[in-house]
Amino acid sequence: xxxxxxxxxxxxxxxxxxxxxxxxxxxxxxxxxxxxxxxxxxxxxxxxxxxxxxxxxxxxxxxxxxxxxxxxxxxxxxxxxxxxxxxxxxxxxxxxxxxxxxxxxxxxxxxxxxxxxxxxxxxxxxxxxxxxxxxxxxxxxxxxxxxxxxxxxxxxxxxxxxxxxxxxxxxxxxxxxxxxxxxxxxxxxxxxxxxxxxxxxxxxxxxxxxxxxxxxxxxxxxxxxxxxxxxxxxxxxxxxxxxxxxxxxxxxxxxxxxxxxxxxxxxxxxxxxxxxxxxxxxxxxxxxxxxxxxxxxxxxxxxxxxxxxxxxxxxxxxxxxxxxxxxxxxxxxxxxxxxxxxxxxxxxxxxxxxxxxxxxxxxxxxxxx
Numbered sequence: 631x632x633x634x635x636x637x638x639x640x641x642x643x644x645x646x647x648x649x650x651x652x653x654x655x656x657x658x659x660x661x662x663x664x665x666x667x668x669x670x671x672x673x674x675x676x677x678x679x680x681x682x683x684x685x686x687x688x689x690x691x692x693x694x695x696x697x698x699x700x701x702x703x704x705x706x707x708x709x710x711x712x713x714x715x716x717x718x719x720x721x722x723x724x725x726x727x728x729x730x731x732x733x734x735x736x737x738x739x740x741x742x743x744x745x746x747x748x749x750x751x752x753x754x755x756x757x758x759x760x761x762x763x764x765x766x767x768x769x770x771x772x773x774x775x776x777x778x779x780x781x782x783x784x785x786x787x788x789x790x791x792x793x794x795x796x797x798x799x800x801x802x803x804x805x806x807x808x809x810x811x812x813x814x815x816x817x818x819x820x821x822x823x824x825x826x827x828x829x830x831x832x833x834x835x836x837x838x839x840x841x842x843x844x845x846x847x848x849x850x851x852x853x854x855x856x857x858x859x860x861x862x863x864x865x866x867x868x869x870x871x872x873x874x875x876x877x878x879x880x881x882x883x884x885x886x887x888x889x890x891x892x893x894x895x896x897x898x899x900x901x902x903x904x905x906x907x908x909x910x911x912x913x914x915x916x917x918x919x920x921x922x923x924x925x926x927x928x929x930x931x932x933x934x935x936x937x938x939x940x941x942x943x944x945x946x947x948x949x950x951x952x953x954x955x956x957x958x959x960x961x962x963x964x965x966x967x968x969x970x971x972x973x974x975x976x977x978x979x980x981x982x983x984x985x986x987x988x989x990x991x992x993x994x995x996x997x998x999x
Contacts (some may be wrong), residue, residue, distance in 0.1 A: 642697065644773070645783035646675045650821075650840075651888070663888060667821060667838045669787075677779055684778045692819045695775040697784065699806075699813045704773050705798055709755060711766040712885075715741040720766065722753030726967075736961040750966055752956040769885060770795045772840070774819065787819075787840070788885035793826060794840035801842035808844075818843040949984040960989070964994055 648671060654664035668688035671681045683690060699706050708726070713976035719730040719739055729751050732743040738760065739746040760766040767790040776785055789795065805812045822841050825834055949955050959965045965973070973994055974987050983989055 634713055637993050643783040645779075645781060645785055646672055646677065647788070648672070648692075649785045650787065650789060650838075665821065665838060669821065677781070681776075684776075690821045692772070692776065693778060694817050694819045695777050695814055696812055696817065697775055697814065699801055699811055701799070705769040705770055705802070707768065707774075707795055707799075709753060709758075709761065709766050710769040710885075711738075711760050713740065713935050716746075720760065722755070724753055724755040727753035736964055749960065749964075752953045752967055754953040754957065757951075767888070768792060768795060769888070770798065771885075772798060772819075787890050789840060790885075790888050791837070791839050793824065793837065797839060797841045805842070805844065816845060818845055827912065949988060952981060952984075955981065955984045955988070959991060965991075 648669050650670065651663045652670055653661050655661050666688075668690055669685070669692060671678055673683075675681075694837065696704050707719070709722045709724065710718060713719045716739055721728050727750070728748055730739040730746050731737060731749050732739050733745040734743075755761065758766060770789050771783045772787045772789065775783075776788075802812050804817065805817075809815060820841050820843055821838050823836050823837050823838050827834055881971045910964045949958065956967045956970060959970045960967075970991065971981075973991055974981070976987075
């Protein structure tokens with residue numbers, strides 16, 4: 631008999647990662663991630679030569695299988711913020727985030743934090759200061775099988791390209807509409823060049839993005855839709871449909887060589903007549919994954935004498951939306967969104983006067999103390 635929740639599930643191991651860029655270096659010796667127009671296999675991997683033999687040295691297409699139907703598992707996508715010293719420190723969906731904070735100050739944990747804790751907080755998405763400073767990005771961890779490569783396990787590609795994320799989501803939905811599923815279907819993962827418009831300056835630019843394709847005609851698609859998943863792959867006779875398969879956790883490693891559609895060289899070489907200065911190159915390198923900021927040591931405040939650690943010097947007039955309101959309450963008093971709503975007796979939609987509610991909560995906290 632299986633142990634419920636353990637042996638009745640199968641977690642596929644992650645075999646390795648395939649990259650969408652290379653680590654380039656400027657004449658000044660500054661390294662930065664540069665997007666390329668082909669899939670980059672890890673040279674140190676034991677399967678490197680087998681990957682080259684099957685797909686070539688610089689392939690633009692990979693023949694893949696997606697083992698599951700759940701997009702949250704094979705194409706995990708969130709706002710993610712990483713630290714060089716602590717790994718993943720914030721993961722949100724645009725509404726709610728789990729954030730690693732300094733237990734004493736409530737600020738985002740850094741290398742100087744003595745004690746940290748995970749807190750559920752409102753996620754401001756692209757309005758978050760960490761996103762605007764390029765510490766946080768949209769990240770998709772796409773996981774799939776390479777059936778022509780020996781061994782069992784999944785391969786992973788990390789991307790922060792919005793166009794790639796949208797392509798994978800759209801095609802996955804279309805495949806389910808045509809075939810009734812996406813799992814265990816022979817598919818092609820391709821790099822394709824498209825022209826996009828920079829939302830900041832309106833200039834057009836060509837970038838390479840991920841796309842999923844089916845090798846079938848519509849007639850073949852209709853036939854495959856009537857087959858069982860494992861009948862689609864020659865030589866796969868074992869029935870594993872009764873076993874719940876899990877994907878490896880994609881958040882264990884900090885993504886490498888991730889470039890977005892607009893930050894840094896994205897598939898375009900640096901022109902000789904437009905070389906970057908050393909300062910500009912360093913800025914590009916820093917935006918890849920910024921190091922923890924060097925912050926002066928903050929001496930603990932004695933709570934019996936000073937309550938500034940609770941209210942800080944935050945001005946209510948700075949509050950512009952609910953996300954900032956809940957974030958400020960968490961940073962000043964360590965309150966979660968639900969705790970804030972409980973104290974003022976209102977839900978998020980019922981909070982209209984942010985300044986008044988801020989003062990109301992401040993009065994409640996001070997009265998309790």
